Amino acid sequence: MGAKPSHPELLDWLAAEFRDNGQSIKQLHRLILNSATYRQSSATNAAHEKIDSQNRYLWRMNRRQLEAEALRDSVLVLAGRMNFQMYGPGFRDFVLEHPEHSPHYEYYKHDPEDVSIHRRSVYRFLVRSQQQPFMTTLNCADPSQQVARRNDAITALQSLALLNNKLMVAMARHFANDLEQSQPNTQSAVSEAFFGPWAAHLPTRKLPTLQLTRNSTAWLTHAAFFLI
Numbered sequence: 019m020g021a022k023p024s025h026p027e028l029l030d031w032l033a034a035e036f037r038d039n040g041q042s043i044k045q046l047h048r049l050i051l052n053s054a055t056y057r058q059s060s061a062t063n064a065a066h067e068k069i070d071s072q073n074r075y076l077w078r079m080n081r082r083q084l085e086a087e088a089l090r091d092s093v094l095v096l097a098g099r100m101n102f103q104m105y106g107p108g109f110r111d112f113v114l115e116h117p118e119h120s121p122h123y124e125y126y127k128h129d130p131e132d133v134s135i136h137r138r139s140v141y142r143f144l145v146r147s148q149q150q151p152f153m154t155t156l157n158c159a160d161p162s163q164q165v166a167r168r169n170d171a172i173t174a175l176q177s178l179a180l181l182n183n184k185l186m187v188a189m190a191r192h193f194a195n196d197l198e199q200s201q202p203n204t205q206s207a208v209s210e211a212f213f214g215p216w217a218a219h220l221p222t223r224k225l226p227t228l229q230l231t232r233n234s235t236a237w238l239t240h241a242a243f244f245l246i
Contacts, residue, residue: 024074086156087139097189101136108143111135123148130188155179208235
């Protein structure tokens with residue numbers, strides 16, 4: 019607080035753009051969000067880290083907790099099941115019971131293999147009176163209220179939800195099956211999972227240590243009967 023801006027010339031330029039474009043906040047957001055700086059990876063660089071460890075000069079994107087929608091979408095992309103269809107009606111990830119008098123929205127009864135729900139979360143049908151339990155656990159905003167800022171708490175319940183949610187389990191199974199079919203052995207499958215072309219979509223956004231890779235290979239080799 020109170021520090022001088024790190025990029026005063028850029029700040030002045032953005033102010034001029036804001037003025038010249040009718041003071042449109044939407045246009046300003048579009049300009050910033052589509053910039054190369056904003057769309058950078060959060061991956062670190064040892065040489066840059068020594069010069070600017072606080073990332074004051076924006077040589078990478080700052081790490082942040084993924085929102086519920088972004089996490090769900092990342093898992094779908096990782097599993098190769100994301101439907102990128104744009105526009106149109108939203109999808110319903112619930113079964114509607116007793117719609118004639120007292121509707122019940124049963125989220126746990128919906129089939130996670132239903133391809134109609136594999137679209138981006140921005141197209142999810144929101145029920146104000148009965149929220150999606152999984153998304154709520156991941157701090158998704160309450161659609162019945164005005165929320166200026168989401169809660170970014172990290173809880174043990176979120177880990178349990180990610181391990182047991184039907185959609186997460188189904189997508190994990192697809193990801194594992196794809197690796198099993200494309201790789202000759204367990205070690206290759208683990209390496210491909212961590213370092214393959216989809217590594218950029220990992221929800222953790224963090225590459226594993228050598229020890230973690232070895233532990234994962236050992237676990238899959240000697241404890242395969244635990245797999246779902």
